[in-house]
Amino acid sequence: MSHWIIAPVILPALLAPLIAYVMRYDIVLARAASFAGTLVLAAIALGLCLLAADGQTHVYELGDWPAPFGIVLVLDRLSAMLVLVTAVLALIALGHAAATGWDTRGRHFHALFQFQIMGICGAFLTGDVFNLFVFFEVLLIASYGLMIHGGGKVRLQAGLQYVVMNLAGSTLFLIALGTIYAATGTLNIADLAVKVREIPLEDAALIRVAAMLLMIVFAIKAALFPIQFWLPATYANAPAPVAALFAIMTKVGAYAIIRIHAMIFGPDVVATDGLTGFWLFPAAAVTLAIGAFGVLGARRLMPMLAFAVVASMGTMMLAVAAFTPWATTAALYYLIHSTFAAAALFLLADLVVSHRPEGDRLDPAPATVQNGLFAALFFAGAVAMAGMPPLSGFLGKLMILDALRDPGLMALGWTAVLAGSLLVIVGLARAGSVLFWRSTAVAAHVPADDDEARPEARPASLAQIAPTVAALAITALLAGFAGPVTAYLEASSGQLFDAGDYIAAVLGVQEVPEVPQPEPDATEEPAQEEG
Amino acid sequence: MELIVASSVGVLTAGGVYLLLRLRAFPVILGLSLLSYAANVFLFASGRLVINAPPVLNKYGEAVYTDPLPQALTLTAIVIAFGMTALLVMVALGAFIEADDDRIDMTEADGAGAASRKDGAA
Numbered sequence: 001m002s003h004w005i006i007a008p009v010i011l012p013a014l015l016a017p018l019i020a021y022v023m024r025y026d027i028v029l030a031r032a033a034s035f036a037g038t039l040v041l042a043a044i045a046l047g048l049c050l051l052a053a054d055g056q057t058h059v060y061e062l063g064d065w066p067a068p069f070g071i072v073l074v075l076d077r078l079s080a081m082l083v084l085v086t087a088v089l090a091l092i093a094l095g096h097a098a099a100t101g102w103d104t105r106g107r108h109f110h111a112l113f114q115f116q117i118m119g120i121c122g123a124f125l126t127g128d129v130f131n132l133f134v135f136f137e138v139l140l141i142a143s144y145g146l147m148i149h150g151g152g153k154v155r156l157q158a159g160l161q162y163v164v165m166n167l168a169g170s171t172l173f174l175i176a177l178g179t180i181y182a183a184t185g186t187l188n189i190a191d192l193a194v195k196v197r198e199i200p201l202e203d204a205a206l207i208r209v210a211a212m213l214l215m216i217v218f219a220i221k222a223a224l225f226p227i228q229f230w231l232p233a234t235y236a237n238a239p240a241p242v243a244a245l246f247a248i249m250t251k252v253g254a255y256a257i258i259r260i261h262a263m264i265f266g267p268d269v270v271a272t273d274g275l276t277g278f279w280l281f282p283a284a285a286v287t288l289a290i291g292a293f294g295v296l297g298a299r300r301l302m303p304m305l306a307f308a309v310v311a312s313m314g315t316m317m318l319a320v321a322a323f324t325p326w327a328t329t330a331a332l333y334y335l336i337h338s339t340f341a342a343a344a345l346f347l348l349a350d351l352v353v354s355h356r357p358e359g360d361r362l363d364p365a366p367a368t369v370q371n372g373l374f375a376a377l378f379f380a381g382a383v384a385m386a387g388m389p390p391l392s393g394f395l396g397k398l399m400i401l402d403a404l405r406d407p408g409l410m411a412l413g414w415t416a417v418l419a420g421s422l423l424v425i426v427g428l429a430r431a432g433s434v435l436f437w438r439s440t441a442v443a444a445h446v447p448a449d450d451d452e453a454r455p456e457a458r459p460a461s462l463a464q465i466a467p468t469v470a471a472l473a474i475t476a477l478l479a480g481f482a483g484p485v486t487a488y489l490e491a492s493s494g495q496l497f498d499a500g501d502y503i504a505a506v507l508g509v510q511e512v513p514e515v516p517q518p519e520p521d522a523t524e525e526p527a528q529e530e531g
Numbered sequence: 532m533e534l535i536v537a538s539s540v541g542v543l544t545a546g547g548v549y550l551l552l553r554l555r556a557f558p559v560i561l562g563l564s565l566l567s568y569a570a571n572v573f574l575f576a577s578g579r580l581v582i583n584a585p586p587v588l589n590k591y592g593e594a595v596y597t598d599p600l601p602q603a604l605t606l607t608a609i610v611i612a613f614g615m616t617a618l619l620v621m622v623a624l625g626a627f628i629e630a631d632d633d634r635i636d637m638t639e640a641d642g643a644g645a646a647s648r649k650d651g652a653a
Contacts, residue, residue: 159622
């Protein structure tokens with residue numbers, strides 16, 4: 001049992017109050033602490049990745065309570081990799097926030113940022129569904145603060161919407177957990193995987209309801225079709241570095257769907273028999289369509305990027321919905337790619353918007369000081385996001401198409417991915433030409449009187465551009481090292497679908513489900529329901 | 532007993548959803564509180580309803596007991612819901628003071644994207 005497994009949760013949890021209480025008046029100190037903490041986190045995450053690379057499932061029992069009774073953290077290849085992605089993304093977002101001064105436009109940016117990282121890492125590492133709820137709440141409450149960071153009328157209104165939406169989602173999460181507990185008598189993921197497989201088809205009504213409720217809750221976080229409407233307003237109005245960090249938040253929802261629905265309600269389980277994939281697949285296709293049309297129809301840059309995030313979630317969930325190891329590998333590859341592509345575009349958009357007199361409206365405006373540089377970076381970001389070669393989006397989409405060759409999925413899946421990509425390309429190309437090409441044809445007009453709308457005249461410094469370039473470089477690296485990355489991800493999804501290994505690691509040496517250990521709740525359930 | 536608990540969960544949820552759909556800050560906050568009460572009562576019931584029984588296993592064999600885990604879950608949920616409601620009130624208050632309007636939905640004119648321009652250029 002390695003104590004390092006809990007470090008990604010403990011480290012930000014200790015750092016955040018320190019920053020909030022000790023360094024609240026000294027932004028330089030807060031920045032340094034936040035950077036150092038995130039760097040250490042990245043190092044720890046790298047170490048955890050190496051630890052998990054041996055293919056074992058490492059379990060950390062909090063307070064040394066044995067598994068189904070105590071809370072466990074579980075480290076396998078998938079969770080280690082996602083913690084690493086979170087840490088790297090956080091470094092990039094922090095770099096941008098510090099270089100552009102976003103963190104000085106309100107209070108407690110760095111403290112909230114660390115709490116957000118704690119929640120995200122915890123959600124990736126936990127092996128207990130209720131604990132997942134608690135970490136969701138931690139990351140949400142920090143995200144509420146970050147979302148309205150800097151204030152302003154529209155941002156506060158959008159923030160209010162976001163908070164209300166997620167509070168309703170949390171309530172639903174609780175109800176789903178109650179239903180699961182009522183049906184199985186446990187909330188430990190490994191224990192659930194055992195118990196749900198034992199439920200015969202005729203008693204499956206309650207657990208089917210719970211599975212669907214859980215999927216709806218995670219779909220809210222992952223911005224899937226009927227409940228994707230909160231995302232564009234939120235991401236478009238959040239501060240840019242926060243929007244970049246939020247790129248991983250939708251993936252937390254996706255991760256939860258992958259983990260819970262592959263482990264517990266997998267396609268081979270009698271009680272829930274393919275229920276999730278049946279609904280998830282069309283929902284993902286519609287999400288992709290909405291995102292693509294949103295990109296095409298957006299009249300502002302920030303909402304357009306938010307819709308591009310929706311489209312990328314749709315693409316990814318198409319692969320997730322297939323619930324096969326290869327499709328999950330493709331989805332995970334696309335997950336890493338779309339996280340960094342979205343972050344790069346949001347950070348770049350912040351630079352462009354702050355240098356344009358027209359803000360983020362897609363109207364022709366005089367060229368910015370660094371029109372050429374911004375145009376080149378936007379081109380690279382758009383290539384990544386739309387899934388064109390040579391960046392990783394192309395490989396990701398290719399893998400997803402390859403994974404969706406099942407005749408039942410192929411017609412809808414391929415149409416959605418290919419047509420969606422086309423629409424996204426057209427939308428991004430249109431935005432790029434308005435922002436960067438037509439701008440050179442417009443003469444600079446006298447700046448308006450109101451100081452608020454005056455654009456930044458100074459060129460962006462190297463430090464301000466570096467985070468965007470770093471995010472783009474990661475998508476390039478992801479394409480360059482696609483072989484090793486895919487090999488790791490293939491091993492991850494292999495491990496993910498080998499529920500027996502996970503169960504054995506968490507619940508101790510005993511082999512996968514044999515004789516059910518009759519718990520009072522499990523046995524009392526039918527009797528009480530009849531009575 | 533079952534009827535009372537089930538109908539109270541139902542009534543609380545119905546009231547909460549109705550208030551949530553009013554799209555004004557104050558009713559929405561009340562609605563979310565009602566919803567969280569409904570979720571808490573529901574969580575309690577998920578451990579089966581037992582009256583007058585201790586929440587611990589009796590060491591003398593087959594005694595009746597009530598499941599303690601949902602009570603712990605409910606406690607956690609209450610604390611979280613309490614904190615979230617307090618935060619929601621603060622955010623709603625901030626939005627109301629800034630916008631002079633307590634509507635939850637945003638109007639078309641100042642819809643998505645306007646904030647980033649203002650702050651980005653500031």
